[in-house]
C-alpha cells in the first residue's frame with residue numbers, strides 16, 4: 001500500500017461528524033465557487049470542490065479518493081450495466097463511481113439514501129456534475145427501496161453493488177438482493193468498512209459455505225436486539241437514530257445459501273489518512289450452481305404446507321374439472337350416436353393386440369390414443385404402480401381395452417444389467433404372454449430403459465419374432481443412453497460433438513481445465529473465453545439443472561467447486577465444452593434403421609411446453625438428417641424410439657435465444673434418450689403416425705428389409721400442430737406462485753402480469769398435453785387422484801421434492 005499524501009487529508013472526524021448542517025453548507029460552498037461554470041458538467045471538478053470543503057472546512061464521511069480508486073478499477077474491470085450503491089450521503093461516491101460507470105458503458109446507477117435532505121444534496125451535486133442521465137437517486141430506507149425498485153420492474157439485476165450505509169443492514173440487504181435474484185453469478189459486491197469499524201455478521205455470511213449458511217438459518221437467533229446482531233457497538237447501531245428514528249431491519253430475508261462468495265480484502269486509507277481495510281467480494285457459485293431457472297425464494301415455509309396447499313388446490317378445482325369431464329362424456333355419447341349412423345372404421349386384416357407401456361405418462365397416453373384411432377386393433381396398456389393402488393391415470397383411458405399393473409423397475413441399472421429377471425421384467429413378460437401381444441411399443445421412463453432392452457431381447461428370442469417390439473436391445477440402449485458412451489459413439493460416427501472429457505478424479509478435471517485454459521491463452525495471447533460445464537455420467541436429479549460455467553473467476557473458486565462434486569471411479573463426471581445457444585429436442589420412431597416419424601422442437605424449462613419446428617425449416621431438416629445417420633448406423637436390427645438433445649451454436653452469441661433461420665445451423669448433439677419423448681404429443685390426432693407403427697406388423701419376417709414392404713417412404717412429421725402445455729403446471733407456476741410471490745413482497749408486478757398473460761394465452765390458444773375431449777378421465781384422475789395421493793404420501797412419509805413434472809408424473813427429490 002503506497003503512503004498517504006497528507007496534503008489531501010480531510011479534516012479530523014469530530015464527535016458529531018454529520019447531519020449538523022454541514023451538508024447544506026457544502027452545497028453553498030460548491031455553488032458559490034467563482035469557477036462554477038467550469039465545474040458544471042465536470043465530475044472531477046465537483047469532486048475536487050467537495051474534497052476542498054472536507055479538507056478546509058469540515059470532515060465529510062465520503063469514501064474518499066484512495067478507497068474510491070479500488071471501486072473505480074473494479075468498475076472498469078467488471079463493466080457493470082446496472083450498479084447500486086447503498087448509502088449515498090452527499091453524493092461523493094455517486095459522482096466518482098457514476099463517472100467511471102458511464103465511461104465503462106454503464107446504463108443505470110441507483111444511489112439509495114435514507115435521509116431525504118442528504119438525497120437532495122446528492123441530486124443537486126449529481127446534476128452539477130452532469131451525471132443525471134445515468135444516476136438515479138432513490139430516497140428511503142434501502143430495503144424498502146430495493147423491494148420497490150424490483151417490484152416495479154426498474155431493477156431486475158445488480159451487476160455491481162456498493163454497500164456503504166447502515167452496517168447492520170449490509171447482511172439483511174444482501175440477503176434480500178439474493179432472494180429477489182438481483183444478485184446472481186457474475187455480480188460483484190464491494191463493501192466499505194467491514195474491518196474498521198467492522199461488520200462481523202457480514203464477514204461471516206459472505207465467507208460461509210452453503211452448508212454453514214443452511215445450518216445458521218436453522219439455528220435459533222438469540223444474540224439479536226431488534227434484529228441487530230449484538231456484536232455491533234451501540235454507537236454503530238444508533239448512528240442514524242437521531243434524525244430518522246430506529247432503523248427497521250428486514251430480518252425476514254433468508255438469502256440464497258447456494259450463492260457462495262469469494263472475498264478479497266483491500267487495504268487503503270480513509271480520506272483523513274487513517275488506514276482502512278476494504279472488502280471486495282466476487283460472487284461465485286457452488287451447488288446447485290447457475291440454474292437455468294432463476295432462484296425463487298422458498299416463501300412456503302415447509303413441505304407439509306406446500307403439499308397441503310397443492311391438495312387443497314386439487315380439491316378446489318374438483319367441481320370445475322368434474323364439470324369438464326361431464327360435458328366431455330356427454331359430447332362423446334352424442335358423437336357416438338352420430339358416428340354409429342355414419343358408419344365405423346372398416347376392419348382391415350386380422351385383429352392385432354398392441355401393448356403400450358408407460359401409459360401413465362403423457363407420451364404413452366398420446367401413443368395409445370393415436371393407435372386407438374385404428375379401432376380395429378386392441379390396445380393394452382401397462383405401467384408400474386404400487387400394489388393395491390389404482391393410481392395410473394392411463395388405466396382410465398378410453399383408448400385402452402385393458403390395463404396391467406407392472407412392478408417397479410430396478411433403479412440401479414448396473415444391477416438390472418447383471419440379472420436376467422427382475423420383478424419388472426417378469427411382470428412385463430407375463431403381460432406379453434397372457435395377452436399374446438403382437439406389437440409391444442415401449443414408452444417407458446428412463447428408470448426402466450435397460451430392463452426394457454432386456455425384455456425386448458427375451459421377447460424376440462422367445463417368440464421368434466412373432467411379437468414385434470419397438471425397443472432397442474440392452475447394448476444399444478446403454479450405448480445411446482450413457483452420456484460418455486454416446487459421445488464416444490458419435491465421435492466414431494464422425495459427428496460433431498462438444499469437446500468432452502470423462503473424469504473419475506477431481507484432480508484430472510482440475511488439470512484438464514487448467515491445461516485448456518493455458519493452451520487457449522497461449523494460442524490467442526489473451527484470456528480464453530472457452531467455458532465448460534460438468535455433468536454426472538449417471539442419473540442425478542439434484543445436479544442435472546446445474547449449469548455452472550467453469551472455470552470460475554479464480555482458481556480457488558474453481559477448485560472449491562470441483563471438490564464438492566460427488567465424483568468417483570464408480571460415478572464419473574463429464575467435463576464438456578459449453579455451447580452458448582438455444583437447446584432443441586427431438587422424437588423419432590426408427591424401424592429397421594430407418595426413420596419413420598420425426599419431430600423437433602425448442603426445449604423449454606422442465607420440458608413442459610412443446611412447439612414443433614416447421615418440418616421444412618433448416619434446423620428441423622438438419623436434426624432429421626442427423627437422426628437418419630444414427631439410425632442407419634444401427635443397421636436393420638435397429639428399431640425403437642430415438643430422441644436427441646441438441647445445442648445450436650450461434651454465430652453471433654448475442655442472438656442466443658432467438659432463432660435466426662438464415663444462419664447455418666451448427667448443431668451439437670449433447671444427449672440421447674433411446675426412448676419415446678414427450679414431444680410425441682405433437683403427433684396427437686395424426687393417424688399417419690399410427691400407420692407407421694402398424695407397418696412394423698406388416699413386415700414379413702424379421703430378416704426382410706423394410707424398404708421392400710413399406711407402403712410409403714414418407715416420414716410422418718406433424719405439420720403446424722397446436723402448441724402444448726400442462727394446465728396443472730402452468731396454473732401453479734404462472735398464476736399461483738407469481739401471485740403469492742407478489743403478495744409476500746418477493747415478486748414484481750411486471751413479472752406476475754407477464755406470467756398471467758402467458759397463462760391466459762396457453763389456456764386460450766394452446767392444448768393441454770393430457771386432456772382429450774373424447775377421453776377426459778385420465779386428466780381428471782391425474783389431477784384429482786394421482787397427484788393428491790403423491791402429496792399425501794409425501795406428508796406421511798416426509799419425502800421431500802423440489803420440482804414435479806406433470807407430464808411424466810415424476811417427482812424430483814431433494
Ligand SMILES: C[S@@+](CC[C@H](N)C(=O)[O-])C[C@H]1O[C@@H](n2cnc3c(N)ncnc32)[C@H](O)[C@@H]1O
Pocket residue numbers: 061062063064085086087088089090091092093094112113114115118140141142143164165166169240247
Ligand atoms: C457513510 S455514508 C455514505 C457515504 C457515501 N457512500 C460516499 O462515499 O460518498 C452512509 C449513508 O448511508 C445512509 N443510510 C443509513 N442507513 C441507510 C439505509 N437503511 N438506507 C439507505 N441509506 C442509509 C446515511 O444516511 C448516510 O448518508
